[in-house]
Amino acid sequence: xxxxxxxxxxxxxxxxxxxxxxxxxxxxxxxxxxxxxxxxxxxxxxxxxxxxxxxxxxxxxxxxxxxxxxxxxxxxxxxxxxxxxxxxxxxxxxxxxxxxxxxxxxxxxxxxxxxxxxxxxxxxxxxxxxxxxxxxxxxxxxxx
Numbered sequence: 256x257x258x259x260x261x262x263x264x265x266x267x268x269x270x271x272x273x274x275x276x277x278x279x280x281x282x283x284x285x286x287x288x289x290x291x292x293x294x295x296x297x298x299x300x301x302x303x304x305x306x307x308x309x310x311x312x313x314x315x316x317x318x319x320x321x322x323x324x325x326x327x328x329x330x331x332x333x334x335x336x337x338x339x340x341x342x343x344x345x346x347x348x349x350x351x352x353x354x355x356x357x358x359x360x361x362x363x364x365x366x367x368x369x370x371x372x373x374x375x376x377x378x379x380x381x382x383x384x385x386x387x388x389x390x391x392x393x394x395x396x397x398x399x
Contacts, residue, residue: 262387267307267326268380274329275302275373279366286361289349296349297359299335304328335360 278300285297307328337360345354 258387258391262384264326265380265383265387267328269377269384271302271304271327271329272373272377272380276370276377278302278332279370279373282359282361282366283363285359286363288359289347289356296339296357297361298339299337299359299361301333301335303330303333305330 282297282299288297291297305328306325308325339357339360341355341357343354344350344356347356350356
C-alpha cells in the first residue's frame with residue numbers, strides 16, 4: 256500500500272461522515288416540519304455506506320493486499336419507514352379530520368447519538384490523515 260492510497264481511504268471516510276452529519280443536521284432542522292414539497296411530514300433520512308475498491312480494476316498492477324483495500328462509498332440515502340408521531344392538535348392547519356397532526360419520525364436522542372458517532376469517526380479519519388502526513392515528513396527527513 257502506498258501512502259496516497261491510505262490517504263484516499265481516510266479521505267473517503269471524511270467525505271462519508273460529512274454527508275452523514277449534513278443529513279443529521281437536516282433531520283434536526285426538520286423535526287417539526289409537518290408539510291414537505293412531496294406532501295406529508297418530513298421523513299428522517301439516513302446514508303447507506305458501502306465498500307469500493309481503491310484501485311482501478313482494469314489495472315493489473317498492485318499486489319493482493321492492495322486489491323483488498325476498500326474506500327467508503329455512499330450507496331444511497333434512505334428515508335426511514337417508521338411512522339411519525341401523532342399529536343392531537345385540532346387547530347393545526349395540517350390536522351386530519353379527527354384533529355391529529357402527524358409529525359416527522361425524527362427522534363432527537365437518536366439523532367444526537369448518531370451525530371456524536373459521526374463526529375468521532377470524522378475525527379478518527381482526520382487523525383489518520385495527519386499521521387500519514389507526519390510519516391511522509393519523517394520519510395523526507397531520512398534523506399537529509
